[in-house]
Amino acid sequence: MLIKAKHSCNKQIRFSCAEPFRFQRSHDKKIQMKHILTLLLCSLILCLGQAQSSQTQTIRGKVVDKAIGMPLIGVVVMITESNLNTTTDLDGNFVLENVPVGRQIISTQYLGYEPYFSEDLVISSNKEAYLEIGLLEQVEVTETIVVTASGGKDGLGNQAINDLSVISARSFSVEETKRYAASIDDPGRMAAALPGIQSDQDNENDVVIRGNSAFGVLWRMEGLEIPNPSHFGRPGTTGGGISVFSASVIGNTDLSTGGFAAEYGNALSGVFDMRNRRGNMVNREHSVKIGLVGLGVSTEGPIKKGRSSYLVNYRYSTLGVLNAMGLYVVRENVGNNFQDLSFNLTFNSKDNKDEFKIFGIGGLSDERWFTKEDTADWQTYLDYIEERNGSNLGILGFTYRRLINEKSYLKIVLGSVMNHIFLKQSIPNLVNLDINDKDVVEDYDYKTLRSQLHLTYSNKLNNRFRLKTGASLTANTYWLNYTRDLGNGDYTYLDNVQGNTFLLQAYAQASYRPVKKFMLNVGFHALFLTLNNTYSIEPRVSMQYKPFENTTISAAYGLHGKALPIGTYLLQLPNSTGTGITQPNKDLEIAKAHHAILSFQQVIGLGFRLNLEGYYQYTFDNPTSTVVNSGYWFFNERDNYGNRAMVSDGQGQNYGLDLSVEKAFSRSFFLLATGSLFWSEYKSLGDTEWRRTRVDKRWGVSVMGGYEFEFKKGGVLQIGLKNFVSGGLRYTPADFEASKLAGQLVEDTNNYWGASAGTYFRLDGRVAYRKDHKKFSYTISIDVQNITNTKNPRYFIYDRQDIALIARNQSGLLPVLNFQIDF
Known part of the structure; x- marks a missing residue:
């Protein structure tokens, strides 16, 4: 050669050879906001005044x-x-x-x-x-090929890492989770600005994709399934307060919002396929991050130079600092705390055929609601409630990847995920207004241990045809306790329920590219739950066609299934005679959804690309009440396991259009504008007309962008904005007369999700300054969520003093100041 x-830039690299090279060897007291901004401004002025030599x-x-x-x-x-x-x-x-x-x-x-x-x-x-x-x-x-040094390939950023994900899929980097205003290094919060995705609540990171419940999202880390990867996680869903994943450890992530590749199972609405980055195998590096949300310390370096490395990060929250400043993540009588430890160890063999990883995460979080001592302040239940809730998470995983030859590999993932989610909620006697006379109204303690084995084999038969197949076994061991008072006395829905069950999965997919412009993927995924011997066989097909160099047309169909939360199956209720206990939900089916998607993408020059996707999803075998025309549909629950007998006769449909215009970061700026029109509807048992779901906002628009200013003497100033406008969340309106009699909110159960919270508006901003020096570099930033302090209602609650319904609003203005130093 x-x-x-x-x-x-105008010269070329030219080479030619008879055949290409081939592999031959084995291979995040009250102070006024202006003080914070003044502090930031002073810091930036000092930064800008420093000179920097060429680095x-x-x-x-x-x-x-x-x-x-x-x-x-x-x-x-x-x-x-x-x-x-x-x-x-x-x-x-x-x-x-x-x-x-x-x-x-x-x-x-x-x-x-x-x-x-x-x-x-x-x-x-x-x-x-x-x-x-x-x-x-x-x-x-x-x-022969000719290589010209150029400014990059405009409009083609964020392509999925998994080349079998050809529709409704993209990748994003850790740098994006930092760059997007008010994302706070959280993949879930960052994703809310992406096409087809809506946020649920400002102070939580639930991911609502195309009108689906957050329950339907699959989170994977290095192939290991993580049921809920959040601090302050809630049962029966995948959301919580803030992600347990550390931006210092995770690498690039694929996000799929429909028509998933066959390898992704046990998911209804979306998939986050996350990977850890490896530590530096040559030099040791360290980082310290201090901010209003938390303190973080990370270190990485070689174990054996060139062959193995370590990467460790520890975070401890300082949310109490925000509370002391009069800025509350939840509200003034709520305190919260979290901490986590993440690590990734990577080992490569001498011949580079084998790679072995050991990774893990440990996370602790705790939130406390305190009853206001002065009963004159008891306006709504938020003032007099006493609560402690939280979640603990432990992840330990091992991956082994063997390059068999230049055409195939085998990958084994073995690991366990321990979740502990708890809550105890009490209210005082509202008749006597006695703060010391309290009754427990809800008490749960859920522990689950998921031990998993995943096997993957891939073979590239030639440059046109590839086969990928795999299987997994998940052993789910559980310890469940749940007691609740619905107004007629305490009832224990899960009384020290213990046991285990298995979820088996298998898949195969083939990819065929007969010509450069066309790709066809065909496969299937299968699920089997041993708890009740239910299963789902799921065909998948997708295609991609490029009639012109800058035009891509894609289509996909797939059936997708997901097992219900374990506590839903095992719920205990009185039998028909009232003399014993029955488990009426044990035979519920695996919930399923048909996805059909058509996509058009056009690169329009100057780094911009346009993407238009239309989709239809039909869900069936959904849990719904055994009562005809009840209006109850399990996927309208934000969390928990439900508290009634259900059958798998519910239905749902989601359909709409997602439009986005995006410019990936280049020439010092990025831009992402998205617009969605969608309908999210359901039917409970016996319904003949479609009802609106809790997340049926109908429309949403977001515009996000950022610009970087480079200074001649060194340093980079980054400014970013993000704006959301959408229809409001649905809520079940109050029965006002019944609420007056009870002295607290009573919902109108004949009108489930019959009212809207109104139009939602939020503007976020970010200012950051980055500076490099010879022996260290640093970044100082401030992210502000809800700059305009807009009062966005979530739903309405009962004011027992004014005998009126008042809005419970989402989070107000929330600044997050951070300082990070790398050395």
Whole structure:
């Protein structure tokens, strides 16, 4: 092979060879807001006054075949718009030295493979960047390729890492979770600005996708299923207060919002496929982050240079600081705390055929509601309630990946996920107004241990045809207790229920690319629940066609199923004679949904792309009340396991259009504008007309963007905005006369979800300053959620003093100041 390299933007690198290189070797007292802003301004002025000499950094990485993970030898790796380039070695590794700090785009060229362009990467003076680049093999191979150093490939950012996810799918990076205003390093909060996704509540991170319950989302970490990855998690759903995932440990993530690839099962509405990044295998690096939300410390480095590494992060919340400033995440009589520890250890064999990872997360969170001592302040139940709730999470996983040959690999994932979610809620005697005379109205303690084994085998038979198959076994052990008073005395719905059950899954999918412009994926996924011997066989098909270079048309159909929360099956209720206990929900079916999607994407130049997707989802075998025309549908519950007998005769439908115009970060700015029209409806047992679900907002618009200013003496100032406008959440209106008699809210159960909270509006902002020095770098930032302090109602509650219904609003203005130093 002959390589000629000339390194200017208008020069070319040319090489030719008889055949491509092939793998040969085994391979986040009250102070006024103005004080906070003054502090930030002073910090920025000091920062801007500092000079910076020219700084450079090293970028390391590995280039592999995207389908198999086979290291590729001799790949040309370049810094676009510069004269810096290198080639990969025998193990696919590369090193780019003396790379200027700031934003850079990495590109590659390799005969027989599609060109690769990275997103704009932030290169810091004190933290080496590491990239694992997957290249897609071409269907039609030419004998000679020409590589031109350019500004990147406009409009093609955020492509899914999983090449079998061809529709309603995208990737996002940790840098995006930081860059998006008021995301607070939380993937769930960041995702709320993406097409087809709506937030549920400002102070929680539930992900509502295309009118579906947050229950339907699947979260995976390195292939391990995580039922609820949130601090202050709630039972029967996947949401909570803030993500347990640390931005210092996670890598790039794929998000699918419909028509999932066959490998994704036990999901109805969406999939977050997350990966950990590996620690630096050559140098030790450290980071400290201090902010109003928490304190974080991370460290990484080699265990054995070049072969293994460690990465560890610890976070401890400082939410009490916000409370002391008179800024409340929930409200003034609520205190909360969380902490977590995350780690990832990576080991590679000498011949690079084997990779072994050990990863884990431990998270603790606790929230307390305190009864206001002065009974004159008891306006609503939020003033006199006493509550303690929280969640604890433990994750330990092991992955082993074996490159069998240049065409196939085997991957094994083994791990366990322990969830402990608890709540105890009491209210005082409202007749005597005695703060010391309290009754417990709800008390639950749920523990689940999910031990999992996942196997994956992939074989790329040739550059047109690929087969991927796998199976998994999840052993679910549970300890469940649940007591509640619905106004007629306490009842225990789960009385020390203990046991275990198994969920078995298997899938196979084939991908065929007969020509460069067309791809067809066909497969199936199967679920089997041993608790009641219910199952789901789910066909999946998707296609992608590119009639022109900048135009993509995609379509997909799939059946998707998800097992219900374990406590829903095991709910205990009195039998028909009232003399014993029965479990009427034990035979409920696996909930299922048909997804049909049609997508059109057009790159329109200057880095912009337009995407339009239409979809229809029909859900069936949904839990609903055994009472005819009751209006009760389980997926309208925000959380918990339900408290009534149910049958699998509920139905649902979601249909709509998602439109987005996006410019991935380049030329110092990014922009994402989305608009959604959707309908989310359901039928309970015996219904002949469709009813509106709790999340049937009907429409939503979001606009988000940011700009970076680079200073000649060094430093980068980042400014970002994010705006949400949408229809309001649905709620069940009050029976006002019954509420007056009871002295507290009584809902009109004949009108489930019959009222809207009104139009929702929220404006968020972010200002950050980043500076690199020779021995350290730092970032100071402030994210402000709800800048305008708009009062967005969630629903209405009963005011026992004024004998009126008043709005319970979502979160008001909430600033989050952070300072991070890397060294």
